[in-house]
Amino acid sequence: MSYAERSREYYLETGTRFPRLIIWAIGLVKASAARANAELGLLDEGLASCIYEEALRLSQGLYDYEVTVDVFQTGSGTGLNMNVNEVIASHARKRCNREVHPNDHVNMGQSSNDVVPTAIRVAAYKAVSNLVIPAARSMASSLRARASEYMELVKPGRTHLRDALPVTFGMELEAYADALEGDATMIERGLREAPGGPARRHGRGHRP
Known part of the structure; x- marks a missing residue:
């Protein structure tokens, strides 16, 4: 069986x-x-x-x-x-x-303990590289384009659900765009990490 x-x-x-x-x-x-x-x-x-x-x-x-x-x-x-x-x-x-x-x-x-994590990382690498990062950067680009349109539109800032110093709507959109760009960069760095070694990392069943 x-x-x-x-x-x-x-x-x-x-x-x-x-x-x-x-x-x-x-x-x-x-x-x-x-x-x-x-x-x-x-x-x-x-x-x-x-x-x-x-x-x-x-x-x-x-x-x-x-x-x-x-x-x-x-x-x-x-x-x-x-x-x-x-x-x-x-x-x-x-x-x-x-x-x-x-x-x-x-x-x-x-070992299953390195084959499967490696496969997950390879699959994630492809999905993130082809879908997530391009989508994040495309969204950031769209937000920056909108930000330039609303850079003069003043509104109250908000901190902990309370009014704060005034900002422009364009500034807020720029901040969201910066966050998305930063996230995309951090994800790219994470893609460079390699999986571990063989079962329990003691080297059995594995040639150096």
């Missing part, structure tokens, strides 16, 4: 599946690991190539229907990691016409 089948016995079954962006990202993680393991001489080139190609196909959405574990499962994401390992191994086995083990080969040198 596969891990995905066992997980349906032991964990919640809400029908909520992992979003496409997460599957895209974890496929890239598995493809990258296969290539790295080949370069380290831990997997032979033929086997690594099969795993790499099938991981990319998973990333492209060709096997989404086989990623069946519920999003509500273990805290470490082991269910997702093992489900993906089994899907890739199954298709790599057909491609190579040889034994491909989901844990010993596809998951070589990896």
Whole structure:
């Protein structure tokens, strides 16, 4: 019995599946690991190539229907990691016409505790880079354009729901624009942070 089948016995079954962006990202993680393991001489080139190609196909959405574990499962994401390992191994086995083990080969040198956080960060990086940051900067630009129109419109300032010194409506819009620009910059800096290492950071199952 596969891990995905066992997980349906032991964990919640809400029908909520992992979003496409997460599957895209974890496929890239598995493809990258296969290539790295080949370069380290831990997997032979033929086997690594099969795993790499099938991981990319998973990333492209060709096997989404086989990623069946519920999003509500273990805290470490082991269910997702093992489900993906089994899907890739199954298709790599057909491609190579040889034994491909989901844990010993596809998951070589990896742990759910680094695979899943890395996939989350890769997915978040794409979503934030392509959607959040551009949206924040576009909004800031729109606010600045409006601010110039209302720079002479004086209104009471407000502090703790009480009237304060007068400001212009344009000044308030400029302040919101500055806040959005600052947030976008801080998010960009946060994108540079790297995930941690292998399981519990003790290095087991991991080559330096």
